[in-house]
Amino acid sequence: MCTLRRRSLTEPYVDLAKVIIRRMRSADLEQVMAIDRISFTLPWPPSSFQYELTHDDTSRCWVAEYPSGELDAKVIGMAVVWFIIDEIHxxxxxxxxxxxxxxxxxxxxxxxxKDAVKSGAVHAFLEVRETNQAARVMYAKFGFKEVGIRPHYYSDTQEDAVLMNLEPIESEFLDSLG
Ligand SMILES: CC(C)(COP(=O)(O)OP(=O)(O)OC[C@H]1O[C@@H](n2cnc3c(N)ncnc32)[C@H](O)[C@@H]1OP(=O)(O)O)[C@@H](O)C(=O)NCCC(=O)NCCS
Known part of the structure; x- marks a missing residue:
């Protein structure tokens, strides 16, 4: 399978095989917060990622890392998951x-x-802005279903949050990714 992906000659491409998904470390925090700030109109307070990483036993924090130069790697993606008994948020x-x-x-x-399944989680839950089409489509691809609305959930725009649930987590799509 070809993993080189480029949208146009002027845009970067990603060799997906070289993208490493690993647990977040303290040294990643500046890059993680930069991704948060550029991605969300309501970024987390600066101390939040540090707290998730070091003080919250229910949290698992992840990054996607990509080689940049011969020795360095750049954090290009991040995620935080909360474990609540057999559910992840x-x-x-x-x-x-x-x-x-x-x-x-x-x-x-x-x-x-996959990590959540290994740890015994059977369903996954999240909230997403109603207008966030990219995220909603991605979640649907994994089998998440829309199960409710939290009206005016986001304080900046009063936008609704769409609640999405995946149960069981082992979707056909996840299995197809190997
Ligand atoms: C949501 C987000 C994490 C997706 O990451 P990404 O690396 O761009 O997504 P991928 O390239 O892996 O796409 C996976 C699937 O999601 C869907 N998707 C991703 N971006 C999309 C877009 N702009 N429009 C429609 N569908 C999209 C597609 O189904 C895609 O599969 P396909 O390429 O086979 O069509 C990214 O858009 C992002 O960081 N957004 C800002 C932060 C955010 O909104 N996070 C979600 C908060 S709830």
Missing amino acids: IATIAVLPEFRKMKVGEKLMAALL
Whole structure:
């Protein structure tokens, strides 16, 4: 399978095989917060990722890392998952804008869902802005179903949140990713 993906000659491409999904470390925090700030109109307070990483036993924090130069690697995506008994809540997930639409989000999502299954989670839950078509389509691809609305949930725009649920987590699509 060809993993080189490029949308146009002027845009970066991602060799998906070189994208590593791993647990977040303190050294990643600046890059993670930069992704958060550029991706969301209501970014998390600066201390939040640090707290998730070091103080919250129910959290699992992930990054997508991509080689940049011979020795360095760049964080190009991040996600935070909360474990609540046999359920996970996907608290946040984002990819750097210049690396979007190249399956990085999909790879990150697949990794965190597989990890959740291994840890005994049977369903996954999240909230997404009603107008966030990209995310809603990605979640639907994994089998998430819309199960409700939280009216005026987002304080900046008063936009509704759509509640999405995946149960069981082992969707056909996740299995097809190997
Ligand atoms: C949502 C997000 C993480 C997706 O990451 P990504 O790496 O661009 O997504 P992928 O390239 O892996 O796409 C996976 C699937 O999602 C869907 N998708 C992704 N971007 C899309 C877009 N702009 N429009 C429609 N569908 C889209 C497609 O079904 C795609 O599969 P396909 O390429 O076979 O069509 C990314 O758009 C992002 O960081 N957005 C800003 C932060 C955000 O909104 N996070 C979600 C909060 S709930």
